Amino acid sequence: MFCPKCGKETDASGKFCQWCGADIATMPVNPVVAPEEEEEAPDIGVYAGLGRRLIAFIVDIILILIFDLVAMTVLGLTRGIQNAYFFYVQHVPVDQLTNEGTMGALLGSIIASYGMLLIVIPWLYYAGFESSKSQATPGKLLTHIVVTDMLGNKPTFARVTLRHFAKFISALIIFIGFLMIGLTQKRQGLHDRISGSLVLL
Numbered sequence: 001m002f003c004p005k006c007g008k009e010t011d012a013s014g015k016f017c018q019w020c021g022a023d024i025a026t027m028p029v030n031p032v033v034a035p036e037e038e039e040e041a042p043d044i045g046v047y048a049g050l051g052r053r054l055i056a057f058i059v060d061i062i063l064i065l066i067f068d069l070v071a072m073t074v075l076g077l078t079r080g081i082q083n084a085y086f087f088y089v090q091h092v093p094v095d096q097l098t099n100e101g102t103m104g105a106l107l108g109s110i111i112a113s114y115g116m117l118l119i120v121i122p123w124l125y126y127a128g129f130e131s132s133k134s135q136a137t138p139g140k141l142l143t144h145i146v147v148t149d150m151l152g153n154k155p156t157f158a159r160v161t162l163r164h165f166a167k168f169i170s171a172l173i174i175f176i177g178f179l180m181i182g183l184t185q186k187r188q189g190l191h192d193r194i195s196g197s198l199v200l201l
Contacts, residue, residue, distance in 0.1 A: 044152035046201040047187035048145040050179075053199060059139030064125055068117045080113025123164055130160040140199075148198045159195050166191035 003010050005022040016023055072078050083106055086092040095101035098109065129137040135146040135154050147163070149155050155163075170177020170190045177190030186198060 044148065044150075044198060044200065048143075048199040048201055049187055050182040052143045052145060052201075053181060056137065056139035056143045056145060059142055060125070060137045063138055064122050067121050067125065071116060071121060072113075075116065077113040077116055080109035080111075084110045084114070123161065126164045127157055127161045130163075131155055131157040145199055145201055148200055150196050150198060152198070152200065155195075155197060159197060163191050163195035163197050166194040169194070 003017040003020060003022055006017060006020040010017045072081070083097050086097055087094065087106060087110075094103055094106050098105040126137060130140075130147040131154070133154075134141060135148065140146060147155055147160060149159060167177075167189075170180075173190075181187050181189045181192075188198065192198065
């Protein structure tokens, strides 16, 4: 038996603990309560698999490219892209590419153009559509899937923003974060887990 006071194993035939001397005959023994097993969260719905989500991704990328082309025309972003090409590929001098003739002006036009096309527009596209009433981008609507929080509710703009930028982490680790969609029970990629999101049918 075990001593209720010091917890060490002692001779059950004796009256006193051989380690601490406690009177084990009269000392009440506190029953050991086994910890309750943590119940897994119930399934919210049918989780969308990798194939369906890949089709939605391809559709959305095509639409984002169309939005990029419109933005390039309306906002005059082609100048920054041209500057990057002429400076880094053709090695044209800085003073011939901008009115100011400075490296700061050149880098500013390049960063503004690529930042708008590669970061701002995709972010607003995904975060805007996925936090809307439909909870889905056009590509997801086409494949009949929606983005939710872990309880199946409409996600907030902040949550889907985190989800969008966490995709960069999923891509940086040689796309393992995306492959997790096909390997996890709830079909969550790394970016889904980071943002606490689900993609359901």
